[in-house]
Amino acid sequence: MSCSYQYETAPVVENRETLPGYRRIAAAARPGQFVMLRGWEDQRDPILPRPFDIAAADPAAGTVMVIVKTAGRGTRLLADYAPGTSLLTAGPLGKAIPEPYPDPLGLLVRGVGSAAVTFLARRAAAAGGRVIAVLSASTSSRLVGKEELEESGAELHTATDDGSEGFHGNGTELLDSIMRGTALSAVYTCGSKRFARHVRSLDEAGRCAGFIFLEGYMACGRGECHGCAVRRRDDSGYALVCRDGPVFHVSEVEIE
Numbered sequence: 001m002s003c004s005y006q007y008e009t010a011p012v013v014e015n016r017e018t019l020p021g022y023r024r025i026a027a028a029a030r031p032g033q034f035v036m037l038r039g040w041e042d043q044r045d046p047i048l049p050r051p052f053d054i055a056a057a058d059p060a061a062g063t064v065m066v067i068v069k070t071a072g073r074g075t076r077l078l079a080d081y082a083p084g085t086s087l088l089t090a091g092p093l094g095k096a097i098p099e100p101y102p103d104p105l106g107l108l109v110r111g112v113g114s115a116a117v118t119f120l121a122r123r124a125a126a127a128g129g130r131v132i133a134v135l136s137a138s139t140s141s142r143l144v145g146k147e148e149l150e151e152s153g154a155e156l157h158t159a160t161d162d163g164s165e166g167f168h169g170n171g172t173e174l175l176d177s178i179m180r181g182t183a184l185s186a187v188y189t190c191g192s193k194r195f196a197r198h199v200r201s202l203d204e205a206g207r208c209a210g211f212i213f214l215e216g217y218m219a220c221g222r223g224e225c226h227g228c229a230v231r232r233r234d235d236s237g238y239a240l241v242c243r244d245g246p247v248f249h250v251s252e253v254e255i256e
């Protein structure tokens with residue numbers, strides 16, 4: 001396998017849930033795109049960089065924000081980096097969501113899936129569109145990205161499985177009740193296969209166009225290793241999440 005990474009070094013300027021990127025990436029970044037990050041250049045474990053959605057980009061400040069959920073060794077290392085640490089950052093990668101953005105735009109996300117849509121919410125709202133976001137989690141403390149979605153200009157609705165905040169129940173039920181009063185042009189979803197199947201059913205019923213952010217395993221992030229292949233639903237072969245996505249129309253790819 002040959003992978004031609006083109007990394008830029010980027011200092012960590014702040015580390016809450018956020019990590020910064022690089023001026024060029026910040027200027028080029030568009031909603032739907034992601035970056036590959038690693039800070040462990042002297043280490044062989046883990047050997048590969050890790051992909052993260054661009055949650056926000058500020059070209060003037062030259063920063064990119066990512067929201068990282070600790071999953072394993074790579075994300076644990078990233079979470080521990082102090083401001084001033086240099087990261088290797090490649091991006092922006094993947095296809096940007098085409099403009100103009102759908103209006104009204106619906107977002108249905110669970111957990112750290114919110115990271116995928118925050119940038120889209122900001123840009124769509126800044127362009128004057130109405131954005132309605134449903135953020136769900138098992139419990140209130142797991143409503144990741146709530147602050148960022150609130151700041152984005154979206155109308156934010158929360159749902160928790162245990163009723164500790166917002167609607168008590170499923171994010172899909174909350175979306176359905178919103179859609180009884182408001183017709184949405186499109187719904188973008190991330191973070192739950194159940195949500196993806198629901199958005200597909202809405203799309204198939206002609207209620208809105210449905211799109212999914214896929215988060216498959218990645219090695220190169222730029223179409224060279226074919227490690228992120230997903231089956232196309234029309235039996236025409238495979239799509240690469242990093243090159244053809246990570247955002248797909250819900251009818252385009254299998255939701256495993």
Ligand SMILES: Cc1cc2nc3c(=O)[nH]c(=O)nc-3n(C[C@H](O)[C@H](O)[C@H](O)COP(=O)(O)OP(=O)(O)OC[C@H]3O[C@@H](n4cnc5c(N)ncnc54)[C@H](O)[C@@H]3O)c2cc1C
Binds near residue numbers: 053066067073112215
């Ligand atoms: C396009 C894209 C965008 C992403 N955006 C974000 C983001 O904004 N924020 C965020 O927190 N995470 C995001 N992820 C997921 C993130 O890349 C993984 O959580 C990370 O690579 C895990 O690395 P690790 O070394 O910490 O864990 P590992 O040790 O590699 O894995 C820890 C555990 O997570 C599982 N796992 C690892 N990667 C994935 C994956 N891609 N899908 C499902 N299970 C996985 C492994 O099976 C293992 O059980 C994104 C992934 C993709 C492909």
Ligand code: FES
Binds near residue numbers: 227242
């Ligand atoms: S991650 Fe290598 S082709 Fe997509």
